[in-house]
Amino acid sequence: MHIPDGFLSAGVAGVTWVVAGAGVASALRAERSDPQPMPAGILGAAAAFVFAAQMINVPVAPGTSGHLVGAALAAVLLGPWRGLIVMTVVLAVQALLFQDGGISAFGANVVDMGVGGVLAGYAGAAIVTRVMPTPRGAVIGGVLGAFAATLVAATLTGLWLGLSGLYPLRGILPIMLVTHTAIGLLEAALTGAILATVVRWRPDLVRGVSSQGRIANPAAVMVGVIAMALVVAGFLSPFASSLPDGLEHAAEQLGFAGRARAMPGAPFPDYVMPFIESAGLATALAGILGTLAAAAVGWLVSRSLGASGRAVHD
Amino acid sequence: MLSTTRRPAVVLGLGLAAIVAAAMSPVGLDGRGVPAWSWIVWLAAFVWALSLSRMAGLRLPDALRRVIWLAPVVAMFTLPAAWLAPAGTRGLVAAGLMARGLAAVSLGTGLATRLGPSGLNLGVRQLGAPQRLADVFEATLVSLTSVLRRAHAMLRAREARRPGFGAWSDIVASPAETVRGFGRLVATLLLRSLERAEAVERARRARGGEA
Numbered sequence: 314m315h316i317p318d319g320f321l322s323a324g325v326a327g328v329t330w331v332v333a334g335a336g337v338a339s340a341l342r343a344e345r346s347d348p349q350p351m352p353a354g355i356l357g358a359a360a361a362f363v364f365a366a367q368m369i370n371v372p373v374a375p376g377t378s379g380h381l382v383g384a385a386l387a388a389v390l391l392g393p394w395r396g397l398i399v400m401t402v403v404l405a406v407q408a409l410l411f412q413d414g415g416i417s418a419f420g421a422n423v424v425d426m427g428v429g430g431v432l433a434g435y436a437g438a439a440i441v442t443r444v445m446p447t448p449r450g451a452v453i454g455g456v457l458g459a460f461a462a463t464l465v466a467a468t469l470t471g472l473w474l475g476l477s478g479l480y481p482l483r484g485i486l487p488i489m490l491v492t493h494t495a496i497g498l499l500e501a502a503l504t505g506a507i508l509a510t511v512v513r514w515r516p517d518l519v520r521g522v523s524s525q526g527r528i529a530n531p532a533a534v535m536v537g538v539i540a541m542a543l544v545v546a547g548f549l550s551p552f553a554s555s556l557p558d559g560l561e562h563a564a565e566q567l568g569f570a571g572r573a574r575a576m577p578g579a580p581f582p583d584y585v586m587p588f589i590e591s592a593g594l595a596t597a598l599a600g601i602l603g604t605l606a607a608a609a610v611g612w613l614v615s616r617s618l619g620a621s622g623r624a625v626h627d
Numbered sequence: 628m629l630s631t632t633r634r635p636a637v638v639l640g641l642g643l644a645a646i647v648a649a650a651m652s653p654v655g656l657d658g659r660g661v662p663a664w665s666w667i668v669w670l671a672a673f674v675w676a677l678s679l680s681r682m683a684g685l686r687l688p689d690a691l692r693r694v695i696w697l698a699p700v701v702a703m704f705t706l707p708a709a710w711l712a713p714a715g716t717r718g719l720v721a722a723g724l725m726a727r728g729l730a731a732v733s734l735g736t737g738l739a740t741r742l743g744p745s746g747l748n749l750g751v752r753q754l755g756a757p758q759r760l761a762d763v764f765e766a767t768l769v770s771l772t773s774v775l776r777r778a779h780a781m782l783r784a785r786e787a788r789r790p791g792f793g794a795w796s797d798i799v800a801s802p803a804e805t806v807r808g809f810g811r812l813v814a815t816l817l818l819r820s821l822e823r824a825e826a827v828e829r830a831r832r833a834r835g836g837e838a
Contacts (some may be wrong), residue, residue: 506811589686
């Protein structure tokens with residue numbers, strides 16, 4: 314999934330570098346305020362381990378092999394922010410020393426496997442361990458998080474290649490999603506196998522997710538869940554069925570479908586962005602903006618409920 | 628650690644800028660053909676890459692071999708994109724994409740060979756990377772050799788215990804055994820790596836190092 318040099322446009326490379334820089338800066342700031350500091354030597358050893366684990370190929374079938382990426386594993390073992398720092402360093406070592414991933418494409422690779430992969434992996438693991446605060450919950454969370462991380466990273470990779478004009482978006486995204494579904498299953502299985510052994514021998518090493526049923530980094534979970542929601546809303550919605558749903562079908566059968574009216578001033582009537590010619594892009598953008606708007610409203614509502622709850626108890 | 632050049636930040640900074648320049652040169656995907664200056668930029672990048680490798684003491688065939696092994700990866704991205712280019716331009720676009728990709732990766736190879744891990748570490752720090760990130764980068768480079776050696780030794784030991792079968796079976800043929808074996812080996816590698824790092828950290832603090 315490492316994008317080499319020469320396959321991203323200047324605009325896409327620039328934007329992804331900015332997003333990656335912001336993500337890494339946030340991770341460094343959040344990590345600084347962690348009450349339990351971790352020496353750079355330990356993080357460096359963890360990064361070297363992830364690098365080595367990526368080099369161990371597992372035969373999938375004759376002539377084909379796969380390998381672990383480790384974003385979700387890093388998130389479960391180290392937490393989202395240290396996991397992001399570790400993945401960034403791994404990608405930097407790979408790009409600088411081994412040319413596995415380009416320099417101009419480094420920002421995109423960090424966004425895909427670092428920001429997207431680690432935070433989506435952490436979100437999956439944290440939500441599961443919130444419900445199952447046991448070692449088994451950490452393993453199951455890691456498995457689900459690894460699968461989600463692979464799909465988020467693959468979607469973002471396809472997005473950058475499509476926006477760079479290399480491949481049409483409608484072609485590259487389904488191919489990336491289909492191929493990486495199988496790769497995601499492999500990543501999930503390998504991550505689960507590693508975590509199952511680690512929680513049996515050294516459960517104290519699983520520091521990324523809480524064993525007390527609470528989410529220690531809600532901001533990271535929020536970003537991870539939004540990334541997963543955007544993957545679905547933005548990149549699966551254009552491929553949704555165009556057949557009418559139950560109410561629309563009943564309205565057509567009973568003859569009152571023509572009485573439906575769009576709300577005046579609705580920004581995205583029928584889930585389509587106005588003034589965009591491409592139908593797929595119009596639906597995708599409407600899905601992305603709608604998801605972000607729903608997330609923003611939900612956040613505002615939860616903040617106001619939290620404030621009023623505190624006022625009642627004060 | 629000793630660096631192999633007196634000004635690693637200058638070499639690294641110029642090298643990274645040249646890689647970006649090579650990677651951004653137009654390649655004809657818009658149907659307007661590959662401009663002549665793109666070919667000049669890619670050729671210059673390739674020549675500089677070979678000279679960097681020669682300055683590091685590498686023979687020319689070895690320097691070329693380090694670039695050629697990356698060609699299949701570049702081709703994997705290049706060929707489908709060239710196939711989708713406008714008819715009549717596919718050959719030129721394919722050549723341009725391959726040249727662009729190989730120019731950029733060869734320059735990266737030359738930089739890494741000339742600077743080495745210590746030069747890269749010093750260059751990254753002098754170019755203003757955040758200190759925490761630079762510290763973790765340096766610690767990773769320090770740990771990398773020992774972790775990779777340990778991984779190879781563990782894989783060889785596993786192969787020795789499974790004569791004629793290799794380290795792993797196919798996941799398709801033996802999914803549970805393969806995944807379980809991989810999980811135990813990699814988990815053991817993780818525990819040994821972290822425990823060694825913790826022991827090194829305790830020894831460093833015992834000798835008066837800062838927390």
